[in-house]
Amino acid sequence: MPEGQFKEGIAGDRLSPEKYAENFSDLHPPLDRHEALVEADRCYFCYDAPCMNACPTSIDIPLFIRQIATGNPLGSAKTIFDQNILGGMCARVCPTETLCEEVCVREVAEGKPVQIGRLQRYATDVAMAMDKQFYKRAQPTGRKIAVVGAGPAGLACAHRLARYGHDVTILEARPKAGGLNEYGIAAYKSTDDFAQAEVDYVTAIGGIDLVEGKALGRDYFLPDLVKTYDAVFLGMGLGGINGLRVEGEDADGVVNAVEFIATLRQAEDFSDLPVGRRVVVIGGGMTAIDAAVQSKLLGAEEVTICYRRGKEHMNASEFEQDLATSKGVVIRHWLQPKRVVVQFGKAAGIELEYTELVDGKLVGTGETVHIEADQIFKAIGQTFDLSSLNSTGSTVRLEGGKIAVDAEGRTSLPKVWAGGDCVGVGEDLTVSAVAQGRDAAESIHRALAAVAAAPVAVSA
Structure with missing residues (x-):
């Protein structure tokens, strides 16, 4: 923040410490076990699951709610994390009222949907409090991938690649990882330093090296990453302001x-x-x-x-x-x-x-x-800050002022994928960024596997 930008205004100590604590307390307090069981019991477990179809990460919502209802919150958390490793933050900040809960049959019939977001938070909070890790890193492949940006897209991409045994280096420009989850979410939506707790949980799988304070176009350049790494994922978000x-x-x-x-x-x-x-x-x-x-x-x-x-x-x-x-x-x-x-x-x-x-x-x-x-x-x-790419002399194709990608997140440059707010597809939502990072990781893994399986030419 530029120094002095907030010098003018009401002096400090406007409110009592107790009032600040009250004002910035959890917007939606977590459900306790009994409340979660009662709420989960409201779900009809619809066979066609309109809620699941409305989720950008395609979480099996009826299944994870049924697992809560049967007293299995850890199983519920795994169902969530299978599709969305940042399910804890998404449970707090996703506009569920316009996604899964909007199409809930209870909402349509009664005007009161099942509280899917709060149930998702309940299950993921249980797992994270126990530091229950559901995924083991596969045997190291020797492949190295650079991920630019430690926001939702970058973290989701890195975690999925690490699961496959690849070595991932995340390069984050800010002093802390988390992207908008750390810097752009209202304080009353993410309390108790949850964004950093989630970063620690995601990177605990191993094989992920997090380097903070390093910016693309200032401390390193895209052509160098392409030469050094087997693949690159761009997830730097939006740096410009209208x-x-x-x-x-x-x-x-x-x-x-x-x-x-x-x-x-x-x-x-x-x-x-x-x-x-x-x-x-x-x-x-x-x-x-x-x-x-x-x-x-x-x-x-x-x-x-x-x-x-x-x-x-x-x-x-x-x-x-x-x-x-x-x-x-x-x-x-x-x-x-x-x-x-x-x-x-x-x-x-x-x-x-x-x-x-x-x-x-x-x-x-x-x-x-x-x-x-x-x-x-x-x-x-916000706008995409082109300076980070322009300074590299790279030729990534842009569309509408953002990075152009195909359905799998590939850019116009070989070995380079992108996702999150810096690309021109999907909604500017945390859950959409997670889905794009996850799907790009799957595409990167397939591409690396194809290269490994390709026959080696033998000279005469």
Whole structure:
């Protein structure tokens, strides 16, 4: 975080330590054994399992719930980890209300789905608390794979490759592994340093060397990795931030929401994080919701989210929108930023223009509104940072500003695969990144096996 970015705002000690602890406690407290058994008993164990079809990692949801119901949480955890080795974090952060739980038969019939996410957390928490490892590393193959990025895609890829006996080196640019799980998730969704506990659990299989503080394009380059390793997986996520592109954007108090969330996640004392009295968040996705809610929980008096389209167009789920309003956040629609009002070099407010759809195109109406604000968060999406690739002289094909891949995660470069937010397929979800990393690992393993099985030409 750039030094001084949060100097202005409410002073520290806004709330008591007890209030901070309450505000940032677990959003969904874990189920105890009895609660898990009762909830698992609500499942119909549907033969066609619409919940399973809605899961990007294709976890056998009816099976893992039945295993909980029969008192076998470890068996349940293995069923989950077979498809999603980061099932613990996904249970906490996945928008289950728009995935598996949305299509649950109980939801359709009664409006109250089986709490699949909380049951998944219950089973994986039991296994991780016992440090129960379900997979042994195969005999070493002698093959070496480089994984760029220790986020969900990179970790899932590395674990699956290690299972096959390959040696994996993960190169992570940040001081800690975990990617968005460590730096980009709201603090109340991942408590008790769970992201690092999960990294330790995943890498405990062996054969994975985690190197932190090393960035592609700065400390090493893609052509060198291709020469040194038998395969490379790119899972570096998104490093760029979309700007507002309005007057006054560079004023003090205008902050990238992603950086704010990352700083908050690493904070040891929430009272050390000044926050504006009047906060405005520009955006309509999960990052906007997380920044707004956490600003309120830190003690901001007024927090407003402004989104350029309607409620139904917001990327944040209806559950997340309702969560924000329940915390006192005001969500205003059909507004786009026009200029940041600056006084003495500092943000003092924002002028916004009303918008509407005309023949399917978003246009400004010319009518404006002013909202006072001493802190403005930009949460209008991230972009892939091309500099890490451009500096290498590599020729990875891009599509829509992201790395182009085929159905197995192969890029246009031989020996190079990619997955997660840096590729232009799938949704920007933790569970989707896990699926892409896992599937790319399977493709890499098949490719390496094919090379090993190929006949060797004998010269006359």
